[in-house]
Amino acid sequence: MSRILTVAAAQLGPIQKAETRAEVVARMIALMEEAKAKRADFIVYPELALTTFFPRWYHEDRAEADPWFEAAMPNPQVQPLFDKALECGMGMSFGYAELTPEGQHFNSSILVDKTGAIVGKYRKIHLPGHVDYDETRAHQHLEKRYFEPGDLGFPVWRTMGGLIGMCICNDRRWPETYRVMGLQGVEMVVLGFNTPSVNGHRSGEGLAQRLFHHRLSVQAGAYQNSCWVVAVAKAGDEDGNHLMGGTLVVNPDGEIVAELEGEADGIIVVPCDLDATRFGKETIFDFARHRRIEHYGAITAQVGVVEPD
Amino acid sequence: MSRILTVAAAQLGPIQKAETRAEVVARMIALMEEAKAKRADFIVYPELALTTFFPRWYHEDRAEADPWFEAAMPNPQVQPLFDKALECGMGMSFGYAELTPEGQHFNSSILVDKTGAIVGKYRKIHLPGHVDYDETRAHQHLEKRYFEPGDLGFPVWRTMGGLIGMCICNDRRWPETYRVMGLQGVEMVVLGFNTPSVNGHRSGEGLAQRLFHHRLSVQAGAYQNSCWVVAVAKAGDEDGNHLMGGTLVVNPDGEIVAELEGEADGIIVVPCDLDATRFGKETIFDFARHRRIEHYGAITAQVGVVEPD
Numbered sequence: 001m002s003r004i005l006t007v008a009a010a011q012l013g014p015i016q017k018a019e020t021r022a023e024v025v026a027r028m029i030a031l032m033e034e035a036k037a038k039r040a041d042f043i044v045y046p047e048l049a050l051t052t053f054f055p056r057w058y059h060e061d062r063a064e065a066d067p068w069f070e071a072a073m074p075n076p077q078v079q080p081l082f083d084k085a086l087e088c089g090m091g092m093s094f095g096y097a098e099l100t101p102e103g104q105h106f107n108s109s110i111l112v113d114k115t116g117a118i119v120g121k122y123r124k125i126h127l128p129g130h131v132d133y134d135e136t137r138a139h140q141h142l143e144k145r146y147f148e149p150g151d152l153g154f155p156v157w158r159t160m161g162g163l164i165g166m167c168i169c170n171d172r173r174w175p176e177t178y179r180v181m182g183l184q185g186v187e188m189v190v191l192g193f194n195t196p197s198v199n200g201h202r203s204g205e206g207l208a209q210r211l212f213h214h215r216l217s218v219q220a221g222a223y224q225n226s227c228w229v230v231a232v233a234k235a236g237d238e239d240g241n242h243l244m245g246g247t248l249v250v251n252p253d254g255e256i257v258a259e260l261e262g263e264a265d266g267i268i269v270v271p272c273d274l275d276a277t278r279f280g281k282e283t284i285f286d287f288a289r290h291r292r293i294e295h296y297g298a299i300t301a302q303v304g305v306v307e308p309d
Numbered sequence: 310m311s312r313i314l315t316v317a318a319a320q321l322g323p324i325q326k327a328e329t330r331a332e333v334v335a336r337m338i339a340l341m342e343e344a345k346a347k348r349a350d351f352i353v354y355p356e357l358a359l360t361t362f363f364p365r366w367y368h369e370d371r372a373e374a375d376p377w378f379e380a381a382m383p384n385p386q387v388q389p390l391f392d393k394a395l396e397c398g399m400g401m402s403f404g405y406a407e408l409t410p411e412g413q414h415f416n417s418s419i420l421v422d423k424t425g426a427i428v429g430k431y432r433k434i435h436l437p438g439h440v441d442y443d444e445t446r447a448h449q450h451l452e453k454r455y456f457e458p459g460d461l462g463f464p465v466w467r468t469m470g471g472l473i474g475m476c477i478c479n480d481r482r483w484p485e486t487y488r489v490m491g492l493q494g495v496e497m498v499v500l501g502f503n504t505p506s507v508n509g510h511r512s513g514e515g516l517a518q519r520l521f522h523h524r525l526s527v528q529a530g531a532y533q534n535s536c537w538v539v540a541v542a543k544a545g546d547e548d549g550n551h552l553m554g555g556t557l558v559v560n561p562d563g564e565i566v567a568e569l570e571g572e573a574d575g576i577i578v579v580p581c582d583l584d585a586t587r588f589g590k591e592t593i594f595d596f597a598r599h600r601r602i603e604h605y606g607a608i609t610a611q612v613g614v615v616e617p618d
Binding site for chain 1: 434435436437458459462463464465466467472479482483484485488489491492493494508510511518521522525526528529532533562563564588590592593594595596597598599600601602604605606607608609610611612613614615616617618
């Protein structure tokens with residue numbers, strides 16, 4: 001049996017502060033047209049796809065960051081992307097900064113099916129970084145300042161012929177992310193990221209090690225839950241701040257089957273057989289036969305470390 | 310700051326059915342002498358170190374497997390190893406099949422400090438394989454027949470100047486294993502394994518892919534909990550059944566710092582700085598700041614998969 005979902009991982013090169021949403025949406029549409037020509041069913045764009053990675057900029061008054069947020073989705077600036085997706089008959093996922101009617105701020109992503117309906121929304125749970133200006137860092141990473149932690153859990157949606165979940169950037173380093181979706185039978189996890197090329201706390205941790213940690217986390221999540229993972233970067237130099245690339249697709253054996261070179265706009269298209277997830281789910285990672293939750297209690301009972309006496 | 314624990318990962322080559330414990334213990338002592346010469350503080354041997362990997366052999370009467378089990382630890386056959394460890398002033402860990410006074414059977418490992426005291430015992434929780442003879446498999450893997458799942462959780466012990474935990478073989482593929490120990494601040498996880506070189510369900514999954522899955526699981530566990538992992542194989546051809554090698558030491562960045570070549574008895578000795586675990590534990594994997602247990606509930610609430618509607 002095979003059940004193919006052809007996915008396009010659509011990397012965006014850098015977006016400068018001065019670029020408008022209209023300019024970015026035009027770039028996203030160009031990638032969608034390329035994906036369509038390559039017969040993709042589903043296109044995945046990065047985290048915060050519509051703007052620069054603004055959490056690197058400190059505002060004493062948080063409200064000054066509100067122009068980076070979307071108060072509605074779709075909205076007139078993004079509507080052309082929705083129109084093009086419907087015209088192409090293509091599903092899509094992308095990230096954006098969400099401002100709710102109640103005034104809440106989230107780092108969100110959506111899942112849009114081939115009819116143009118928004119079938120899923122995810123709000124980033126594992127926010128990295130810090131709340132206040134931190135002069136000890138090489139660069140600021142203020143996600144904990146501008147966003148609240150997601151409040152929607154890690155849902156999995158039955159759409160496009162499969163079981164699809166989302167997470168965002170730093171979520172991919174946390175095995176709990178994949179496991180909660182794995183326990184819902186997830187067949188494909190899609191995620192976008194904006195990852196600085198250097199660790200702000202440790203300048204010796206540069207591009208090669210950062211890419212290694214990225215690949216390791218994504219490959220382990222795929223293998224240990226026997227699912228596809230589609231990881232999509234925003235990459236390159238944004239106003240002097242460099243983001244790593246590393247857009248890639250990992251199969252349910254944890255193997256990288258395609259990886260995009262470079263830091264510009266571009267796509268990789270991979271026909272993903274969702275039935276290839278079955279072997280792992282029915283043998284070594286048959287959770288019902290092998291998991292021993294009576295010994296996992298600490299994972300949900302405590303947040304931080306409690307050392308033994 | 311640095312806090313060095315010099316560990317010897319002591320791989321055992323194959324042990325045939327006909328070999329006695331006395332012969333195996335002599336091999337283990339030879340490796341310990343080599344480790345001592347290389348100034349190791351702590352030597353780690355594989356899973357089921359004292360015998361062949363007997364769960365590959367089917368006995369209709371389970372009790373026929375009892376000769377592979379140890380009813381006491383230490384016992385006269387293993388005492389020379391304990392004596393040598395005390396003489397060397399070296400800590401050690403090894404795996405063995407445990408038969409309790411109550412008649413329970415476990416796949417266990419122990420942690421022995423430099424004074425010769427058994428300070429920790431672990432009983433394997435994630436038993437792979439199956440209970441009954443399975444003619445669809447290329448080889449039998451009857452751990453679920455001969456052992457009960459471990460009943461001691463995943464403790465971490467304060468010993469040898471650090472926080473040390475244990476797991477065994479298939480446990481290393483489950484992120485819950487490392488996380489439960491990570492939540493106790495573990496600085497080094499030691500584990501032994503006996504892993505067939507071919508997947509019994511899928512002959513196309515051979516040595517290279519099996520080693521890849523092994524490394525991936527161990528490296529991810531180390532990185533995501535910022536701890537050292539010392540993984541030690543029983544390797545080579547046991548009565549016509551091949552076990553892969555892959556003895557290695559991984560640092561808290563998830564990088565393999567040493568890996569043993571070949572499938573014979575041998576050691577790699579690595580000075581492990583337990584303070585190198587601090588950076589990860591205090592930044593990206595500062596659990597208290599970043600984990601969101603309110604969204605992890607399924608991990609401990611359900612064993613198997615529950616698909617969405």
